[in-house]
Amino acid sequence: MQQLAETTVAGQDTLLDIQNLTLSLRDQSGWVEVLNNVSLSVKPKEILGVVGESGCGKSMTALSILRLLPPRDSRLGGNIMFGGQNLAACSESQMNRIRGRHISMIFQEPMSALDPVFTVGYQIEETLRRHFKIDRREAAERAVAALDSVGIASPRHVATLYPMNLSGGMRQRVMIAMALVCEPRLLIADEPTTALDVTIQAQIMDLLLGLADRTGTAIMFITHNLGLVAQSCHRMVTMYAGQVVEGGPVKDVIAGPRHPYTAGLLHSIPDSNRARGTLPSIAGRVPSLRHMPKGCRFGPRCSYSMQPCELPQSIENEGVENIVRREVRCNRWEELELRGVGA
């Protein structure tokens, strides 16, 4: 995976700008807040990593951007600015012109994202014909070319196969081909390699980053694997219990995390270079959405928790003029000296 210099993306306009996004969902027992004041941005060609444990709101943020939530049982607040439009206020037909064309998404489990009753070639053609005025023959040709570009050996043959005929790695390649065939400006990749073996994961990441670089697509990369973020992203944000708790350039955050949760995630990964023994872990678990702690949401699990932590925590920014460089949602961050990795 290539190392892109941080400077290549600094100082450009933002492609996606999420401002104070809140999301509530309804279930049998009523409304519950899933996202609380989430603000994050992606610049053109940038690769943004979004990390956190399951249940922290990473996937919900992605689904909100594409408005893939049940309209009756969800309520969105705040703005999702993309190309001068507020996606949070777009109509369904406006969204249909954006989905797959300007913003596309890859899911963790390709088997459930592909339709089992159509050939993979047909499914790619469908995406093309929905957004471009081209005939079937041209769509078919472009679908084959797309399969070829994701390193599938005999694309013409594979285009005639059904998802069940393919291995997990091949299916994920097909998903990538489909997601990038319209050369979108933003790709949301939600745990794209979690279900794959490490050697296949390395292939897929390499492919994804290479293609995105060629088509100039920015990526919002959702993962719980901090190693992948370290290797492939320019900036990262950490989410916890429906909030963004830390953000900044990947190298800076990893070398010197400012939020105890980010530090905890970094250190709970076994490291073969470190002596065997007890692994530092984060006690407890992500709080239930219905019983959020009043002050800092991480407070009950945080080993640095003190009096000021019982107050609601606001996100603090550090940056020059309007360009936010690093942000952290911890009232005590300046007093804490958290250890990073490397450096």
Added chain:
Amino acid sequence: MSVATPSGQTALDVDDLHVSFGNARRGSLIRAVDGVSFSVRKGEIFGVIGESGSGKSTLGRCLVGLLSPSGGGVLHDGVDPFKFSRRELNRHRRKYQIVSQDPNAAFDPRMTILQSICEPLNIAGEGTKAERREKAFAMLDRVSLAPEMANRYPHEISGGQKQRANIARALMLDPNVIVCDEVVAALDVSIQADMLNLFARLQEQFGLTYVFISHDLRVVSHISDRVAVMYFGKIVEFGPAHAVIETPLHPYTEALRSAEPEIDPAAADARQRIILQGEIPSAIAPPGGCRFHTRCPRVRDICRTEEPRQREMLPGRHVACHFAEEMLGEKERRGLGPAGGNGGDHVAPATNALT
């Protein structure tokens, strides 16, 4: 039970083990485990690393007697469990437990956690009802689950808690050996760290022997004393955990190590990245010669025709690759190898592991 042969120190002896599925005459024979030999000492944590399709889970299931070998054998503390009658085997394998990956599939949704944990004792017919309950609560405590969890149903507790209960249940019959098959794969990193600590603590408390199966190099190398790397039904390399991970002598181990995402930017920069092409080949028509040759970055003509012999390259380090000597030479020249540079501390565990 039959008289144990005087093996003394080994908990498991695996000798040229083969496990196959399917039918040879219909051309659908799958050799999931194809000639694997190793032994696990009492109190040792033996790691098995491999990708999906490598045969590691089949190996694990065979080790505890859930599958019968189609060739070769497994000795449990010197005893061959497959010589037993059905009834004797069921009694015998109480001491050989397996904990598997998905805790959600491991519990009967209509039984409370307490009922599930007591089940092994009910089947074994051990103790009175009160004694079983008492033991169950003691085990819940050992795995750090609050007593109030006992009366919950599986859907009412989290994945991490379910996996703890799963371990508590495996411990109820005081096993000698526990095969842990991808026990932390389904858990978040912070919970995973907790579980690994728990496994290490229980091992000390109960003097357990583990076979720790995982696809995650970091997890296996963190917890294990020795590791075996499996590819396509065979062990390609085994030896002391730290030495195998840090200075691999098989191209497959090397590729696995390099595919593992590195967090520390300095370590990532220092490392040579190898991206393997292709996927594990079809199980029905395995490639001839060395099975890794279809994906191996070092492949040469000999690999396509001749299967490499497994040999001991350094004390306790066994490798099956035609170019293991060459790789060892390269490592030594770069000063990373067990025989050169800072390698002094690698040799020590390697020798200790043998004795």
